Amino acid sequence: MKRLLLVFLLGLCVLAGVLVTRTLAVSSRQVAPEAAAPFTVDADAAAARLAGALRLETVAASDGVPANDAAFDALHAYLREHFPRVHASLKREAVGRHSVLYTWPGTDASLRPVLLMGHLDVVPVEPGTQGAWTRPPFSGDVADGYVWGRGTLDDKGSVLAILEAVEGLLTAGHAPKRTVLLAFGGDEEVGGHGGAEATAKLLRERGVTLESVLDEGGMMLTGTVPGITAPVALVGVAEKGFVSVELVVDGEGGHSSMPPRQTAVGILSRAISRLEEQPMPAELRGGSRALFEFLGPEMPFGQRLVFANLWLFEPLVLRQLSAQPSTNAAVRTTTAATMFEGSVKDNVLPSRARAVVNFRILPGDSVEGVLAHVRGVVDDSRVKAGTLAFQSEPSPVSRTDSEGWGVLQKSIRQVFPESLVAPYLMVGAADARYFTGLSDSVYRFMPLRLERADLARLHGRDERVSVQGYAGAVRFYAQYLRNTDG
Incomplete structure (x- = not known):
């Protein structure tokens, strides 16, 4: 047991040494050019x-x-x-x-x-x-x-x-x-x-x-x-790309007094819920990693240590960034349900339900990849998925x-x-x-x-x-x- 403990402590010391050495080796990416030539502006x-x-x-x-x-x-x-x-x-x-x-x-x-x-x-x-x-x-x-x-x-x-x-x-x-x-x-x-x-x-x-x-x-x-x-x-x-995916469910319609177990709205709601619960993966790419490569050396030592050693801390960084909408948008293809249409009357079952989900696409992902993700996550043949015409690859x-x-x-x-x-x-x-x-x-x-x-x-x-x-x-x-x- 003592030997295992010593090996563990030795491993921690080696790891700490690697982390500190890598941190101290990081140099500033900022340039120090000569002063700008004079240019008078009224x-x-x-x-x-x-x-x-x-x-x-x-x-x-x-x-x-x-x-x-x-x-x-x-x-x-x-x-x-x-x-x-x-x-x-x-x-x-x-x-x-x-x-x-x-x-x-x-x-x-x-x-x-x-x-x-x-x-x-x-x-x-x-x-x-x-x-x-x-x-x-x-x-x-x-x-x-x-x-x-x-x-x-x-x-x-x-x-x-x-x-x-x-x-x-x-x-x-x-x-x-x-x-x-x-x-x-x-x-x-x-x-x-x-x-x-x-x-x-x-x-x-x-x-x-x-x-x-x-x-x-x-x-x-x-x-x-x-x-x-x-x-x-x-x-x-x-720049991130963008695509809106249209989801459509066709139902039987009829009076709300005799509803099926799932209406078209219910089926579509479940699909939207799945997409929100299973977003596309977060990754430091497309410019987001470079941000920390340039700013990491200018941070206090503790933060500098983290960004100098993303090989170890990247999952923690991604978890932190994913927690806020403003930073989550920088590390993943985002999912935003924006439109939902069902019945025109409160006591009429919808014969058709439609939703639109807008995706802002991280560089490295694609429009086709987003559509494949939607179909895989929804995993319901009753939900038809297709992209709207106005779209752009990252x-x-x-x-x-x-x-x-x-x-x-x-x-x-x-x-x-x-x-x-x-x-x-x-x-x-x-x-x-x-x-x-x-x-x-x-x-x-x-x-x-x-x-x-x-x-x-x-x-x-x-x-x-x-x-x-x-x-x-x-x-x-x-x-x-x-x-x-x-």
């Missing part, structure tokens, strides 16, 4: 130009309501007026009805172009809620140190900041070595088919391949990662060892040196997904610093951006464009 003038763009209600078409063509036309005219050097020096091409592609030719045609993206359309304001906004949603008010209005965060803020940066670089006489493309879609909020998808198709037809792509996505957030007090610049390196995971990643990480640290940079998995969709076939370095990042409470402003009330924060975004895009020349 914050108040830039904020005023953004405010003017916000007053144009460029709501994309959806649910049978047509887009406001006049607002989009007015916005394009507004951009021509307020960014004259951009429109004098860059080639401008209309793509579809509301989208646009700009080309800033580089001096070295052997270098692959870089693409910066954004979108001009915004989501509508929920009827009856305009009075609840501190400032009217399309007022473009500049007050209390903020620019207020729908689109400041999603996503006219990015578009205008990119144009401000290019206008400023042109004023300074900057001529890029590498060709720069700017793609601004007009329908991102409703799928991006007429904008980003059409633009990507156009570039493929021209044989263009891209060095890197930068679209909207993660931001600089504080208080979102336990153990990290510094702002974290989250760069989306992949994107490939972009590289974090490429020149494109290096330029982006360097630029963030130069302009926002207090921030830590980390890859992450975007649980929503962006236009960037259409360009993954043109580059292995497709990134999703907006250079704005927000607090956790600000996230509710995205698609919500009181969307706004600080005047100084917006000026910082302009400086970032200017530095990023300078850095892409190598």
Whole structure:
């Protein structure tokens, strides 16, 4: 017994030694570049130009309501007026009805172009809620140190900041070595088919391949990662896919006074319950593992030990992440029952029951795999399962060892040196997904610093951006464009 105890204690000591050694060997993944070159931004003038763009209600078409063509036309005219050097020096091409592609030719045609993206359309304001906004949603008010209005965060803020940066670089006489493309879609909020998808198709037809792509996505957030007090610049390196699965059960119908043992609603309810009880497995992949590889070395020793030794602690980490909806979404294909239809009257047995379950697909899983999972878990021939037409496979995971990643990480640290940079998995969709076939370095990042409470402003009330924060975004895009020349 003593020998067994000694062997056990020796094993514990060896394990502890391995864990500590691996932890101490982990080095920071953050870069320490030289300071950014000076770039002057008139914050108040830039904020005023953004405010003017916000007053144009460029709501994309959806649910049978047509887009406001006049607002989009007015916005394009507004951009021509307020960014004259951009429109004098860059080639401008209309793509579809509301989208646009700009080309800033580089001096070295052997270098692959870089693409910066954004979108001009915004989501509508929920009827009856305009009075609840501190400032009217399309007022473009500049007050209390903020620019207020729908689109400041999603996503006219990015578009205008990119144009401000290019206008400023042109004023300074900057001529890029590498060709720069700017793609601004007009329908991102409703799928991006007429904008980003059409633009990507156009570039493929021209044989263009891209060095890197930068679209909207993660931001600089504080208080979102336990153990990290510094702002974290989250760069989306992949997007989850999505598919909705329709479940249908046909029944006999009739009067509720003589029901069968299971009605169509009962059968379908059991199927939904099984799907919720047996979700697809959790895994650290698709960008979620990379998040901890970049942030783990910056954490206190106890947490650093865990993330330096995921070979041992991964099941515990996954259990912890799966416990909260916000982090569960980052480690598995999620299951969300969203629609349920049965009888039209309380005393009539349904002859047909229908439900829809929405799945957000983790990179590495697939639409076909989700459907197979549904059929296997439900395991009931009375329940017919099929996918709805609007669906998207998860994107490939972009590289974090490429020149494109290096330029982006360097630029963030130069302009926002207090921030830590980390890859992450975007649980929503962006236009960037259409360009993954043109580059292995497709990134999703907006250079704005927000607090956790600000996230509710995205698609919500009181969307706004600080005047100084917006000026910082302009400086970032200017530095990023300078850095892409190598």
